[in-house]
Amino acid sequence: MLTAYTVRMAQLMDPHCDMLLVGDSLGQVIYGLPHTVAVTMEMMAAHGAAVVRGSYHAAVIVDMPFGSYEASPEQAFVNASRLLKETGAAAVKLEGGKVLAPTVEFLTSRGIPVMAHVGLTPQAVNILGGYGVRGKSPEEAQSIVDDAIAMSDAGAFAMVIEGVLEHIAIEITQKVACPTIGIGASAQCDGQVLVAEDMLGLFDRVPKFVKKFGNMGVSVEDAVRAYATGVRDRSFPGPDQLYQPV
């Protein structure tokens, strides 16, 4: 699984990925927000629909933004069903553990597939105080395992495990019924996810758990520099780009 926010990126990733995640990380990656707390339903619906239009094989999962599901199972159903209707996506993802298990049960028993997200949950940054690795104390590690089991028991069809010590991800993967998808977790998870722009090398600074599989930032800069040079020295547009009378 990789994140996708736009139709062209979805088209490029679709043949290679089983799932595309329209993550609320789009708040930072696309909109330059400091964190995901300000991401709206409208943003998720617009980008979710674009990604669905660009995917033919992969299942598209849309993140529920902060504030759209926590108040009650009913609130979650209204917003999750809106996202599925407006985007055509296959499922929604939401962050949280035990407290949200009744919500996941409410959604899944009413026809809405839910991917869970445990461990480091970025929407809770104002409580967590940052994006550091979770589960360093035995108590916190146990609490994350309990969250994961609660989500699986509530009917989540898969779960993201983010930013935890490796032994926690391994224990969860062994204990839960659904597939696990790691990010900063363990190669022993059933799958992996990364923010596409991170792994493509669009950004200079990325979290420790990211491996850059490309150098997109440099490619973009090289192309833009060559374009600007061509415009300034009038080598662009050249004969191949111009319309001539026949």
Ligand code: KIV
């Ligand atoms: O919002 C997001 O992109 C995510 C992934 C990093 C798992 O939740």
